[in-house]
Amino acid sequence: MDKYVCTLCGYVYDPAVGDPDGGIAPGTKFEDIPDDWSCPVCGAGKADFAKEN
């Protein structure tokens, strides 16, 4: 599963960890996160994330 980076603040979404505080269970693929989810660090939208190289 791919990790995704917030292009605004640099936070990395790791599917293995998820974002439990934001209601995203560990093991959730980035693609499966709801569109209204936002970066837990800076509040950027899902569209502001890019696949980690």
Next chain:
Amino acid sequence: MPVTEIKKDIYWVGIVDWNIHDFHGYSKSPQGTTYNAYLVIDDKITLFDSVPAKFQMDLYHQVRSIIPLEKIDYIVCNHIEPDHAGAMPFLMEKIRPEKVFCSKMGHRMLLDHFHQPDWPYHPVQTGDSISLGKRTVQFLETRMLHWPDSMFSYIPEDRLLISNDAFGQNIASSERFDDEIDLAMLMAASSHYYHNIVLPYSQRVTAVLDEVEKLGLQIDMIAPDHGIIWRSNVPLILQAYRDYATQKPNAKAVIVYDTMWHSTEKMAKAIAEGLMEEGVAVKIMHLKQYHHSDVMGELADATGIICGSPTHNNGILPLVADFLTYMKGLRPVGRVGAAFASFGWSGESLNILNDWLKSAKIEVIEPGVKSKNVPDHAKLAECKDLGRQVAMAIKAKVAADA
């Protein structure tokens, strides 16, 4: 500096730091700065933000001139950076306030900075409000403006926005308000501040300004945590932030360089001539004379960035690397650029500069110009032509935006 009543029963109790020219270790602040804290006298006496730890006694005396410090009931931490929260351990010890309000991220950061799990934290989020008695405080999270914890506090009864670092400027002065000092100087300082601190988060700035509009906040005073308070030019600074965030194309270029025996410098001047012939404004900045933060101040309204360095020990000169690192981090968008370089034997610097500019997402006109040692007339003509090419690209961007 005497305390100032900015609204009925609301006081500026900040500190003027007249002689600090090194701001947070990365930007120059040639006019010094202030750390603004605000005291609201209401049923719940509330202090908004504080000052660096080394000024904690100055803050004590400021507050003491109005009320005994221990009368404070609430502390609001809009931002945890040490220039605004550094006095917190001292204040918590002296005041023992009933509540400390901060954002959720601010809560984590207060713990990370001061390691005091027992302080009476009350994390708030956008939409939350508290009553101070006659007044209400509404909170608006402004993440990455310019740290994850940043937030605004808005007092609707006074139409007062306490905006933390947003809308601030590094100006130490005896004046407190925008109508008491030269407006052009104030706007230049605002721009310098934005382009060295807030620029990478421009898309968040636009989002926050939209949110402020959507919430219908009536604002007739913006009280930032650095510098001058806005009361006569509120629409002007709000619009300026929209414009800074948009980074609209403008027919101006900045040429930055460092030089050893002045060959690269000669190239800089020839490139500038090409730009000027095409009617594009130019600023030439030798990095030994200008700090990287002053270059960003100039790049604020410039669409072109042209960078030069001789080859030194198979690389570029250190001050050029310093500037490129700094500029890349500030993520300017919509810029066009080019590189120029002199060399004695190996000549790697031109490619290094091109790669740096591209990695900073600058549209680079390649390959740029390279001169073996001292540029002759033909080489200077090549430089001038590069200046013209960059000018054309800048003008195309300006035209496309019009």
